[in-house]
Amino acid sequence: MASFRNILAGISITIAASCMAVPAHAILLRLPTANDALFRNKPEDFFMYVDRTFEGVKSKPWEGGQYGFTRTLVRTQAGPVATKFHEGIDIKPLKRDATGAPLDMVHPVAGGRVVHVSDNPRDSSYGRYVVIEHTLPDGPLYSLYAHLASTNCKPGDVVGTGNTIGKLGYSGVGINKERAHVHLELCLLLNRNFQKWYDGRKLGTPNKHGIFNGLNLSGFNPVDALMICKDGTPFNLSQYISGLPPQYTVRVPNAGTPDMVKRYPFLLKQGSSNPASWEIALTDSGVPVSFTPSAEPCAEPIVISAVPHPFSQLYRTVNRVKGSSKAPILTPSGKSYIKLLTMSAPENSSDN
Numbered sequence: 001m002a003s004f005r006n007i008l009a010g011i012s013i014t015i016a017a018s019c020m021a022v023p024a025h026a027i028l029l030r031l032p033t034a035n036d037a038l039f040r041n042k043p044e045d046f047f048m049y050v051d052r053t054f055e056g057v058k059s060k061p062w063e064g065g066q067y068g069f070t071r072t073l074v075r076t077q078a079g080p081v082a083t084k085f086h087e088g089i090d091i092k093p094l095k096r097d098a099t100g101a102p103l104d105m106v107h108p109v110a111g112g113r114v115v116h117v118s119d120n121p122r123d124s125s126y127g128r129y130v131v132i133e134h135t136l137p138d139g140p141l142y143s144l145y146a147h148l149a150s151t152n153c154k155p156g157d158v159v160g161t162g163n164t165i166g167k168l169g170y171s172g173v174g175i176n177k178e179r180a181h182v183h184l185e186l187c188l189l190l191n192r193n194f195q196k197w198y199d200g201r202k203l204g205t206p207n208k209h210g211i212f213n214g215l216n217l218s219g220f221n222p223v224d225a226l227m228i229c230k231d232g233t234p235f236n237l238s239q240y241i242s243g244l245p246p247q248y249t250v251r252v253p254n255a256g257t258p259d260m261v262k263r264y265p266f267l268l269k270q271g272s273s274n275p276a277s278w279e280i281a282l283t284d285s286g287v288p289v290s291f292t293p294s295a296e297p298c299a300e301p302i303v304i305s306a307v308p309h310p311f312s313q314l315y316r317t318v319n320r321v322k323g324s325s326k327a328p329i330l331t332p333s334g335k336s337y338i339k340l341l342t343m344s345a346p347e348n349s350s351d352n
Helices: 002-019 196-199 222-228 237-242 259-263 331-340
Strands: 052-054 057-058 068-076 079-086 089-092 112-118 129-133 141-151 166-168 183-190 217-221 249-252 277-284 288-294 302-306
Touching: 052 068, 052 112, 052 222, 052 237, 112 237, 141 217, 166 288, 183 222, 183 259, 196 331, 237 288, 277 331
Parallel strands: none
Antiparallel strands: 052 057, 068 079, 089 183, 112 129, 129 141, 141 166, 141 183, 183 217, 249 277, 249 302, 277 288
């Protein structure tokens, strides 16, 4: 508990201070439900637990509801390591009816426009989910609310923090009534040409969510942003993303300016004026923190650096990089992901 609270305190002091300097590029975010235990240093009352069995021992750790590598423990030479990445945070309900069904209402974390509503719980592992676009000078921020019992909005609706967009529930894969929660993500949109990439994967199932498919949304830690805004300090998207520590860097042949750079210009860093390639720095979860034009040529995407760990890179790159930090290699999944990041946008495209 103590370490979690120390982390939150550090986030709110160091990052929030830097965000205060550029309010024009910021957004004020609020909690999506009435559960405010996060702000009262009671994470066990805020995050929904996961059912865990490790080496024959069953437990229900609330830590599994946090963002990051929080699930599927594997024993390594460095000890137990959580290897499954959780892309958002799971927030507990405060109220339930006599049958145990949750009653909490879900609200937008900030004003914005509803861009996607998936109302059929069988269409996604997210169950019923809503995506809201928040317009910022730095580029669009997207918030996603999943596992809803019902929705109360439609695409095109302009909403604020006082609106109800749905009811907390347990729709989707692997969730029961006892573990009901709202799964919250804060994301960047990867590519408006997502459908072409999706079709190329030949998954055998149709994409029913357009560009707001979860595969096309790269999420960062919502707790960071919420803690920054706790006392009224605005959240600055560009400063926050640019300050995230990269886990690995990939060099990719230059095939034109990636769609993501056009949408988030702050990702573009100073480099070669006549680039033969792009050097893309990514976090462990795959959030791009920079695109740097490079004069170094390459025939195909390659990993040029990776932060060392006492276990396989697979465990800290969502299975996109394998091997050691001395000889990191992109996996087929990694190559596919880099292709999505670097594809050009379709002509006359928009984020709608």
